[in-house]
Each structure stands twice: as C-alpha cells, then as structure tokens.
Amino acid sequence: KMFFVKNFFTLLGVSGTSMEKNITLDSAARIELSCRLDNKYSHLKSLQVTWKRGNETLRHINKTENSWSIQLRILDNSKLGSYSCTLRGEEEISAMFHLQVPKIEGKEKPIVSYEGDTAVMICKSFGYIPIAWTWYMTNGSEQVAINDSLLADKYVINRISANVTNLKILKLTKEDDGIYWCEAAFELGRSKGKLKLKVLSLMVPLKPFLAIVAEVVVLVTIVFLYEMYSKKKEKCA
C-alpha cells in the first residue's frame, strides 16, 4: 500500500463567508487538513477551534501558533466526506473540506440517434485512472448493469484508454431510449456519470422536411404562374 501525505489549508478570515474546498482522492492516502487563522485575529486569546465530521467531533488536533490541523488516514470509502473546522469566538467562522472520489462527466445534452442505427456513448475520467468501468441502463427506477458478453450482438463495451470507456448499442429500438450511467470504480469508492439517449424514428425529421419541400413546390409554382400571367398581359396589351 502506498501512502501519500497531502496538506491542505484554508485561511479562516472573513466571517460570514462560507469557505469550502473540494479534495479529490482516488486511492488510499494520508491527509492533513489545517485551518489557519488570518493575522487580524491573532490578537484574540482563548480561541476554540473544533474539527467535526458531520456531528462527530474529532480529537487529536495538532495546534501550532495560529493553525489547527488534523491528520486522517483515508483507507476506504467510509472515511470520505465533509470535514469542518469551526472557530468559536465572538463570531463563528468555519471552513469545510469535502473529501470525495473523482467525478465522472457524462454528457449534458442528450445523444440523438435513430432506430436501427448504432449509438456510441463515451465516458471520461479526468486525471484519475479507474480500476474498472461498469455501464448501467435504467429500467423504470432501477439501474441494471449491462452485460456485454451476455448480449454481445446488442452491447459492446470497450475501454479505449485508461481514462475512457465506450458503450456501443447496436440495432437501436425505441426501448433503448433513456438514461444510462457509466460508473468508475476507484479504490476509495465509485463515481457515476449520467448520459441520456434519445432514439427517434425517421418520421420525426421527416415532417419538417416535407413541410419545407412543400414550401419549395409552392414557391416554384408561384414563380411560373406569375410568369405565365405576365406574358399573357403582354400579349393582350
């Protein structure tokens, strides 16, 4: 097991503003979180600083002249979460550290495809390499894992590179429409990305298509009718 020691501080300064920091961890590590006090408060005496995780107060705080820190060993998912340090004096100033697994980005906009076509959905992990990827589709309110070896002529899952995974859905039907999830497994937990697939029938764009073509036919007819009309007028005149 490899332990990495990391240090994070936040300056407790202006009261009223909430200070938060996100810390991303993909594998086991040793972390030191510190809250340091801004110089303008250094004159205050008897300051009380508490470190908490949720409702649970943590002990073993290392204190130096104007900083308070805790050391954590993050070995599994249960140790992740939000840690806060609170300064109790005249006002209450606090800062929060959010320890989390790396986030996976899905796609904001739905992927549009057509019946019978093949859709490709891509998920990327930025900066961190997952141990494994799993794809899920939603069936009603349930998430069902996609087994590509079982349904090899329908689903193909490829790991293009360490950070990128691909789900190919062949021979799309209306039933394939819906929300899909790609899940990356890290040592410290799992993280999901959301993707939306829309399966349309070709009738959908066909309607505006026919409308525009009808417009063209109308225009051409008008042009030729007007021409014939003006020619007749010339002849009569």
Add this chain to the structure above:
Amino acid sequence: CLRPLGGAFGARAGAAAWVGSAPLAALQLGGPLGSALSTRFGARPVAMVGGFLSGLGLFLGAFATHMTHLYLSVGLLAGLGWALVFTPSLGTVGRYFPAQRALATGLAVSGASVSGLALGPLVPLLLDTYGWRGALLLLAAISFNLVAAGALLRPLPVPNESPGPPRDRPGLVRLLRHGPFLRYALTFVLVDAGYYVPFVHGAARAHEVGCDEHRAGLVMAAMAAVDGGGRIAAGWLAGQPATPLLRHLFAWVLLTGLVLLLLPLGTSFGGLLALALAYGFCAGALVPLQFAGVAEVVGTGQLVHAIGLMQMFESFGSLLGAPFAGWLRDMTGNYTISFLAAGAFLLAGSLLILTLPGFFHTSQGSGGKEGSPAPAPDGPETPPTPPI
C-alpha cells in the same frame, strides 16, 4: 421588368454552400461544367437541376451507412449541384445588370454571409434536436430552396450584349489561349491560396494567442459578419463611376494581402478581433469584384465560360492554400509564417492584376457597351463554414 435577384437568391445559394467544405472543391472544379451546361440549356434549368442535385446529395447523405457514402453524396453530388447553381446564377446577375454589375454581384454574393451567420447557430441546433441524420435531412430541404431560387433566373434578352462565340468547346479553347484571361485566372489561383487561410485556421490561431472557445468563436463570427458588409460595400463602391473596376479590384486584393501580413501582430483577443474585422471586410470586398472583373477581361460573350474555367483553376489555389498554411505552422510552431505566406500570395496576385489590359486604359463606362462580358461570379463565394 427585371427582378432584383440579390436578396432571395443570394441567401439561398449561401445556405447551400455553407454546408461542408469538401464540396467547395467540387463546386470550383465543376465550374466549367456549370458554364457549359448553362450556355447550352440556359441558366434557369441548369440552376434548378443543380438545386435539386444539391438537395438530393444531402438527402442521400442522411441515409448513409458508411463514411464513403457521405463523401459521395454530400461531397460529390451536393458539390456538383452547387457548381450547377453557382456559375449560371452569377453569370446571369452579371449579364442582367450591366450598369450596376458590381453592386448586383456584391448583393448576390453577400447572401452567403447571411446564411453563414444564420447557419452558425442553426446547425448545432439541428444536430442537438435531430442528430446528424435528421440535420442532413433538414439541410437537404433547405437546399431544395435553390430550385425555387433558380426558377427566378428568368431567361431574358439582354440588349447590347456582344455576341460571343456560341459553341461551347471553341469558346473554352479560345479562353485558354487568351493571355489576359489566363493572367486573371492565375491571379485568383494565387488569391485563393491565401484567401482561405484566416477562415480555415482562424479559430486555431485564436487559441494559439490564448483565446478560449467562446472568444475564438466570436472572432470567427465577427469576421464572417463584416465579410457580408464588405461584399456589398465594394460592389456599391465600384459602381460609382470614377475608376475602372480593375483598379478597385487591385486595391482590395492589395489591401487584403496587407491585412494578412499584419495578422500575426494580433496577439491579444482585442488585437486579433480588430485585425479579423479588417480582414473579413477586405476579403468580402474582393469577391464581387473578382466576378465583375471577368467581364472586363473577356467580354460578355465569353463570360459564363470564363467564370467556370476560372473557378476550375482557382480550385488548385484553394485546395492547396489552407493545407500549405497548416504545414507551415507545423514546421515553424505557430501561424506567423502561414499568414505571411498567405499575404504574399495575395500580393503576388495583385501584381498580376497590374498586367491586365483594362487596368491602365479606362474602359468605356461600367456597362454593357463594348461587349463587357457578363460578370463571372467565381471564386470564394462563401467564407469557410464555421465548424459544424
């Protein structure tokens, strides 16, 4: 009475031509075909058929099951369709408006800028709503409007038109022996080699100097917008009786070349934007003049053929220009040399214009006497499509 073709037609031609840059090659290479066919059968039927083919190409592309299908349908068929629309239309505009040839041409080609700007947000919207198949389907429908636009190319007898040689083949062969025409065509081979570089590589250059996606897009859109303005302005300006058209053309080509040489100086968002606006305006300006200028060089009788042939020659410049600039960039690490080379091409082209007969002798007015040929619309009819 003659109907003003500028607005409706120009906009339609632009709508089709915007889609895809590969078809640009087909468009230019197919130039002579468009001229030959329209001389034989008339501008209207050829343009209408061209409109139909371009729509058909995009329509078939919607059902493609393989990349090659797309190249053949969208690239080849649609491009061919546009070639059949472009040459006859610009030739007609030139022939029908001898007194205001430059302005009429400018209005006609400005349509491309209008649709370019419209398609900028429209295409992503279509892609998001209908996917690429649906988007191609709807773009095909929009392209079919070219049939309606082509229908407006009413065959009319043009008074005072100098009868050129009626036969197609002798006409083309004659042009190939016509010194001034060859120099004119070579001018635009050089111009095309440099002209497209900022359009094709502009966004990348914006990134190179530190602009993010949004700002790079802004620079490109601004360039396309003033392009349209430049087309109309130059067309109008050349119509003001004072100097021969070829001198206007020389001035704009020279100016465009100089702005290109200055482009590498744009190293901030503001600087690049200002230079891009200047470039867009100048680049747009030379489009209608290029076409109106053909008439000055070869006369009305040969106009349509000359346009087609010139386009074919030009395609060598446009096909090689942007990739060459890209290669220079890869060799040197940034776009400075690419833009300098492009500017040099344009300056070389402008020097060639000085050798043309119409330059130093004042021609008889701007109009249909003396057998001024119909302006051949040719050349960069649309600024490069924004990335789809």
